[in-house]
Amino acid sequence: MSTTYAVRDSMTMLRRNLRHLSRYPSLAVMLIAVPVVFLLLFVYVFGGTLGAGLPVDGGGSRADYLNYLVPGIWVMTVSSVANGTAVAVAIDRTGGMFDRFRTMDIARVSVLTGHVLGAVIRTVLALTVMVGFALLLGFRSQAGVAGWLGAAGLVLLLAFSFTWLTVAMGLAAGSVETASNTPLVLMVLPVVSSGFVPTEQMPAGLRQFAEHQPFTPVIETLRALTSGTPVGSAGWLAVGWCVVIAGVGYAWSRHAFGRTTAPAR
């Protein structure tokens, strides 16, 4: 199978994916709704109290907490869109579309590439909405163009790695319901990181976990990039985690795609 066909088939699959999105915009809105609710809830209900606990002179305000929270919400948005990817992949697997594609003489990689490219595009759209929403609520950044570009690059890398991971989860799931539940771990983990409150205030054990799990360096790096402070070692850790997760997700996806047939209905 030539490269030309690999590209052509991938574009066909991507068109199919985007057509789903344009036909069911409500599905995309649902995926953005979760991080939006978290943002509103944490800023307006808990934000005053949580802001006072931030390590700034004389305690922070609700506005300070908004600035602290926003990078974590962006990461949560990536998780939420990735959750939708797992569901879409599981529908294709259990509905027999993957089996149909697997009996056709097409570039095999295109089947999964279509999902991955589609997911990255959905993430970009969702994040654009979320950045706009954060600015509307009063999020202010000290960062320059380089900082924003760096943040955008890291979020895209994260989206890419989570997408491969959730493609695998969707392939491995026995049902669409399982596929929508497994990736919830990606929604919960940001809460147990430095995303919502500084890890210093957590009890021992939980604190060690929060400091060393992948979400923390990613969120710390985004926070530093968008606030114009030095990134430090968190940046490399963040990129490293993303590469590892993408690699594991890719290998797992390829393995699962080659051997799963649709369950009998």
Added chain:
Amino acid sequence: MLDGVDLTVPAGSVYALLGPNGAGKTTMVNILSTLLAADAGEVRVAGHDVRREPARVRAAIGVTGQFSAIDMFLTGRENLRLMADLTHLDRATATRDVEALLDRFDLADAADRRALTWSGGMRRRLDLAMTLITRPRLIFLDEPTTGLDPRSRRAVWQVVREQVADGVTVLLTTQYLDEADALADRVGVLDAGTLLAEGTPSELKAQVPGGATSLDDVFLALTGHAADPADTSEVTAR
């Protein structure tokens, strides 16, 4: 699942694999269509070894499985177009073939509605049309008429006959002897993963004293037990 099944299907003929649920018919189709690897043995499809040259096998075959494998979120026309694009048909040919198949399968009126809103029979016909648009030389049909009303069933039979007239080879699985009888040049009776008997439909029926009218009769004669012990009511109904 399968044990020592040995069969040959000549090009341009129809072969029916006859057997009850769980006999291994779907496993057989999955192996022949490169979805599953056989533990042992040699399988050649359209002149190519399925293990060593799966891409060449895939280029020659079309598969319509037991359950409609269609994109529920796309319209009927878009589903066909997707298959045409993946077969790398040029734009004009793709458009022409899509319209021709929509007409042929009586789906033109519903073509721009999402498949989600279609009836089961329409989905099965679309599935078959999606297989044909890829212009296969060899078609696998896994229980193509199970659950279909008699009219749709006749329509599927007619399509199979047209394809064979065009020189296409068809391997189908079925639970119904009358279907094998109506369509197949040769029939293989599969039970619990083994090929019990093989021959033309009339040869098979001749094995039953007094002549067989249903699969159950053939099964009773060949194995001494009913095709599906849990479903004995059907035996008496026939």
